[in-house]
Amino acid sequence: DAKTTQPPSMDCAEGRAANLPCNHSTISGNEYVYWYRQIHSQGPQYIIHGLKNNETNEMASLIITEDRKSSTLILPHATLRDTAVYYCIVRAGNTPLVFGKGTRLSVIA
Amino acid sequence: EAQVTQNPRYLITVTGKKLTVTCSQNMNHEYMSWYRQDPGLGLRQIYYSMNVEVTDKGDVPEGYKVSRKEKRNFPLILESPSPNQTSLYFCASSLSRGRGWGTEAFFGQGTRLTVV
Numbered sequence: 001d002a003k004t005t006q007p008p009s010m011d012c013a014e015g016r017a018a019n020l021p022c023n024h025s026t027i028s029g030n031e032y033v034y035w036y037r038q039i040h041s042q043g044p045q046y047i048i049h050g051l052k053n054n055e056t057n058e059m060a061s062l063i064i065t066e067d068r069k070s071s072t073l074i075l076p077h078a079t080l081r082d083t084a085v086y087y088c089i090v091r092a093g094n095t096p097l098v099f100g101k102g103t104r105l106s107v108i109a
Numbered sequence: 110e111a112q113v114t115q116n117p118r119y120l121i122t123v124t125g126k127k128l129t130v131t132c133s134q135n136m137n138h139e140y141m142s143w144y145r146q147d148p149g150l151g152l153r154q155i156y157y158s159m160n161v162e163v164t165d166k167g168d169v170p171e172g173y174k175v176s177r178k179e180k181r182n183f184p185l186i187l188e189s190p191s192p193n194q195t196s197l198y199f200c201a202s203s204l205s206r207g208r209g210w211g212t213e214a215f216f217g218q219g220t221r222l223t224v225v
Contacts, residue, residue: 034213036214041146041197041219041221042218042219043113043199043201043216043217043218043219044152044199044201044214044216045216046213046214046215049213096142096154096157096167096168097142097154097201097214098154099144099151099152099153100151101151102151
């Protein structure tokens with residue numbers, strides 16, 4: 001079973017920041033938080049991951065709470081091409097990626 | 110360009126006719142895996158491989174075989190396909206840095222298989 005809880009769907013206006021929450025209250029000390037997205041029926045695409053510090057790359061920012069029980073993925077300026085299902089996954093080392101149902105983000109013009 | 114390549118992208122076959130879906134990666138990754146995706150059930154892991162000649166079952170291995178004779182290739186074999194194996198299949202690869210290291214996985218474009 002997935003170890004994370006995400007809202008099933010969210011809307012975001014184009015050009016605005018999209019903030020996608022994820023709860024992972026049972027996360028272990030050696031588990032990372034990963035975010036992937038899947039656009040339509042394409043292969044999932046890696047976005048970002050982190051252990052306990054906040055992370056930023058060219059796609060997004062990841063904010064992890066101090067107790068590590070929840071996190072937020074931030075797409076700073078959402079575009080229509082960011083419409084996708086976003087998956088939050090907790091995982092240690094090379095244990096299998098377990099995908100839950102994710103959040104379906106719709107970016108609206 | 111770093112990529113995971115699956116072939117074929119689309120396949121329609123008949124029940125019982127053996128088929129192989131190929132997967133190849135050009136990133137020298139140790140870890141490779143296969144997933145299937147079905148409506149309402151999400152992505153589920155079929156098999157994975159930690160390195161050459163090392164494979165293990167995932168969550169839904171029944172009806173599938175894999176082999177890992179070379180680092181870059183990880184074919185998925187359906188010896189006797191059945192209609193319940195109609196699905197969208199994805200291959201993935203990643204580095205294997207051991208426990209405690211975070212690594213990103215790269216996914217192929219998918220193979221849509223229909224068994225009639």
